[in-house]
Amino acid sequence: MHLSFRTLDYIVTTADTGSVTEAARLLNVSQPSVSSAIAHMEAELGAQIFIRHHARGMTLTVAGRRLVGEARLLLNHAREFGRNALALGDGLSGGITVGSFVTLATRFMPGLLAEFSQRTPGIMVNLEEGNQKEILDGLVSGRFEMALSYAYALTEEVAGELLAELPPYVLVSAQHPLADRPHVSLSELANEPFILLDLPHSREYFFNLFLACKIEPRIVYRSHSYELIRGLVGHGHGYTIHNAVPGTTFGYDGTRIAVLPIRETLPPVHVMSLSLRRHTMRPAARKFADYLREAFAPGGLYGAPIKRQ
Numbered sequence: 001m002h003l004s005f006r007t008l009d010y011i012v013t014t015a016d017t018g019s020v021t022e023a024a025r026l027l028n029v030s031q032p033s034v035s036s037a038i039a040h041m042e043a044e045l046g047a048q049i050f051i052r053h054h055a056r057g058m059t060l061t062v063a064g065r066r067l068v069g070e071a072r073l074l075l076n077h078a079r080e081f082g083r084n085a086l087a088l089g090d091g092l093s094g095g096i097t098v099g100s101f102v103t104l105a106t107r108f109m110p111g112l113l114a115e116f117s118q119r120t121p122g123i124m125v126n127l128e129e130g131n132q133k134e135i136l137d138g139l140v141s142g143r144f145e146m147a148l149s150y151a152y153a154l155t156e157e158v159a160g161e162l163l164a165e166l167p168p169y170v171l172v173s174a175q176h177p178l179a180d181r182p183h184v185s186l187s188e189l190a191n192e193p194f195i196l197l198d199l200p201h202s203r204e205y206f207f208n209l210f211l212a213c214k215i216e217p218r219i220v221y222r223s224h225s226y227e228l229i230r231g232l233v234g235h236g237h238g239y240t241i242h243n244a245v246p247g248t249t250f251g252y253d254g255t256r257i258a259v260l261p262i263r264e265t266l267p268p269v270h271v272m273s274l275s276l277r278r279h280t281m282r283p284a285a286r287k288f289a290d291y292l293r294e295a296f297a298p299g300g301l302y303g304a305p306i307k308r309q
Contacts (some may be wrong), residue, residue, distance in 0.1 A: 010238055206241055271296070
């Protein structure tokens with residue numbers, strides 16, 4: 001089978017846009033060129049890549065999802081090869097795409113990206129945030145070369161390296177009666193309103209904490225937004241539990257928040273550096289992975305404040 005990067009680019013762009021017309025517009029080619037390339041590839045494979053929906057665009061088949069994932073990896077390698085070929089005399093350079101769980105991105109990525117940029121100015125990091133399902137999908141599809149996330153629901157396709165363990169903390173308003181305590185028991189909050197960070201796998205982790213303490217949480221708000229929850233807590237609407245505790249006691253809207261260790265011995269979350277097990281990481285991405293390991297090690301950028309339980 002003869003493969004061309006142009007054909008793979010046509011297919012990946014069509015998958016991203018869900019439309020041959022939109023793919024042709026973005027690629028600045030004719031619509032028949034894109035349609036013909038897709039049809040030729042399907043004939044070569046003997047399998048359908050896309051499902052055509054009348055007036056509703058295109059969606060990938062099961063075989064198409066796998067093909068597009070592999071094509072992304074190949075196209076990323078090709079682009080990086082071109083950049084590196086032009087920059088052989090300048091040392092390590094190029095661009096990498098890194099995924100990050102949204103709460104970890106908020107807490108850690110600004111500092112990580114700033115220091116990494118100072119150390120390795122030739123490497124540009126494209127950061128994408130998401131929940132755990134989005135992070136794992138991004139890795140498997142080849143959209144992310146690596147990710148900073150948690151150990152939730154890892155499959156055999158994904159390799160994980162432990163960077164840190166983050167214990168759970170209770171967050172209450174600074175005006176809460178328990179705010180000045182050195183620590184708090186979840187049982188003391190059993191009858192108070194709870195605000196849930198409602199993300200896939202995260203919610204199960206929080207529910208298991210309550211289950212371990214034989215408590216039924218009284219959920220009053222659910223949100224995907226880390227900062228919205230902190231704002232609700234700051235205004236006294238309830239308490240929440242976080243692991244990636246911010247470096248400030250102020251919410252986004254300026255309200256004050258108290259962060260309290262939990263008296264019960266509860267399982268931490270595992271912060272991981274994730275990558276595809278079957279894929280050899282490019283030098284630029286490996287450089288960032290090595291930096292993450294250093295940054296979370298004792299004495300690193302985030303090594304000191306993070307305690308293992």
